[in-house]
Amino acid sequence: MAAPIIGIDFRGSSGFITDQANCFPITADSYPTSIGLTNVGWIGSPSAADRNGSVDPRLAGINYGNGLAYFEVDLLSTGNKIINLAMGDAAGFDHPGSVTILDNNTPLMTIGGTALYVDANGSLDPRIVGIAYTPETRMFRIDLPTSGTKTVNLGAGDARGFPHPVNISILDGDTVLTTINSGVSSGTTNFIDATGTLSNDSTWVTNNPIGGGGTGSISLNFSTTTCFIRLNEGSFSSDPNCTISHFMIKDGSFRLGLDFRASLFFVSDQTDCFGITSDISSNYPQSIGGTTVGWLRQTAGVPAYQFMDATAAIRTGESDWVTNNPIGGGGTGSITLPFSSTICLVRTNPGAYSGDNNNCITHFMIQDAAGADELMGAMVM
Numbered sequence: 001m002a003a004p005i006i007g008i009d010f011r012g013s014s015g016f017i018t019d020q021a022n023c024f025p026i027t028a029d030s031y032p033t034s035i036g037l038t039n040v041g042w043i044g045s046p047s048a049a050d051r052n053g054s055v056d057p058r059l060a061g062i063n064y065g066n067g068l069a070y071f072e073v074d075l076l077s078t079g080n081k082i083i084n085l086a087m088g089d090a091a092g093f094d095h096p097g098s099v100t101i102l103d104n105n106t107p108l109m110t111i112g113g114t115a116l117y118v119d120a121n122g123s124l125d126p127r128i129v130g131i132a133y134t135p136e137t138r139m140f141r142i143d144l145p146t147s148g149t150k151t152v153n154l155g156a157g158d159a160r161g162f163p164h165p166v167n168i169s170i171l172d173g174d175t176v177l178t179t180i181n182s183g184v185s186s187g188t189t190n191f192i193d194a195t196g197t198l199s200n201d202s203t204w205v206t207n208n209p210i211g212g213g214g215t216g217s218i219s220l221n222f223s224t225t226t227c228f229i230r231l232n233e234g235s236f237s238s239d240p241n242c243t244i245s246h247f248m249i250k251d252g253s254f255r256l257g258l259d260f261r262a263s264l265f266f267v268s269d270q271t272d273c274f275g276i277t278s279d280i281s282s283n284y285p286q287s288i289g290g291t292t293v294g295w296l297r298q299t300a301g302v303p304a305y306q307f308m309d310a311t312a313a314i315r316t317g318e319s320d321w322v323t324n325n326p327i328g329g330g331g332t333g334s335i336t337l338p339f340s341s342t343i344c345l346v347r348t349n350p351g352a353y354s355g356d357n358n359n360c361i362t363h364f365m366i367q368d369a370a371g372a373d374e375l376m377g378a379m380v381m
Helices: 201-207 318-324
Strands: 005-010 023-026 033-035 038-043 047-050 061-065 069-074 079-088 098-103 106-112 116-119 130-134 138-143 148-157 164-172 175-185 190-192 198-200 218-222 226-231 242-244 246-250 255-260 273-276 286-288 291-295 335-339 343-348 359-361 363-368 375-378
Touching: 005 061, 005 363, 023 033, 069 363, 079 098, 079 106, 079 359, 098 335, 098 359, 106 335, 130 226, 130 255, 138 255, 148 164, 148 242, 164 218, 164 242, 175 218, 190 201, 198 201, 226 242, 255 291, 343 359
Parallel strands: 005 023, 005 375, 255 273
Antiparallel strands: 033 038, 038 069, 047 061, 061 359, 069 343, 079 335, 079 363, 098 106, 098 343, 116 130, 130 242, 138 226, 138 291, 148 190, 148 218, 148 246, 164 175, 164 226, 190 198, 246 255, 286 291, 363 375
16 A cells, blocks of 8 residues: 655744645654654754745745754665755755765765865875865766776875765766775875775876876776766764875776866876866866766855755756745755665755855655656754
């Protein structure tokens, strides 16, 4: 028997607006709160507010806060789930917008926010002079010209001398091919390569020669033409930031190198290498070196009266968001994620945008991808 549709509209007061069919107002209730056949609620203490009673009821209120908080939804089954959400403020204030969706303790996707960049040390090999880093799980996509066996080189560290966790997965479409989880890059010029070996910068260059390959490379077989670099969340001492400096993938007819740093002209890139920097757009899709690459689901914030959905697209107003996120969920504003457990956590990530540190998120919905057994919605901070 199909489970009832459960929609949760998160706002400041239950009587502020009339909810749509099968939707219920929740006003900062802690977990576990019983809604229909499941439990939901906050692990944390967000603030809640009514914002605009004339918009779609799903967008009428907000939860907000400037620190980490978790909203739990107990699923009725495992499997692939369709997810819709809205981050924005119908009262006309700018906010950062960043959430990470977890399958119990496993981060699946970060939506919103951005990777950060640093120019670290211009005297080193141009491939390892800078870093991109993030405390949240993030995905970088590369569209390969062909499937098949590829040679992969990697440089992960920080030429400023700060230690960081290194936990990077390389995926073939949805399939993880390998994870380089080698603890910490430590020392002023120490870097971890694709084999998981830690060495100083000169040894790294010897093992990872210009043009790729060498003893620091690995061979991976791709059955699709979609390569993902996933920076996984990690922690070491007080620093949770996973870093990457360089990535190269090649075969007999194709070679692409990515050098992550803050400034495009900080150094001159080597042949077939291209800077991925903060002074040009690096969000997918970007054409670089004859192929398409870029970070997935990033944005620097949500402007007033606009709403970000699960694809990280900024919808220009209520009607645009509703068009892409119809009543009942799904639509072009949704994404699909796999759950191996029955615990879905939505984590709000700290951020800053236009002087406002309050991460403001308005709507979250999760439903079974088959569309028949389960539909659950939740308004979250």
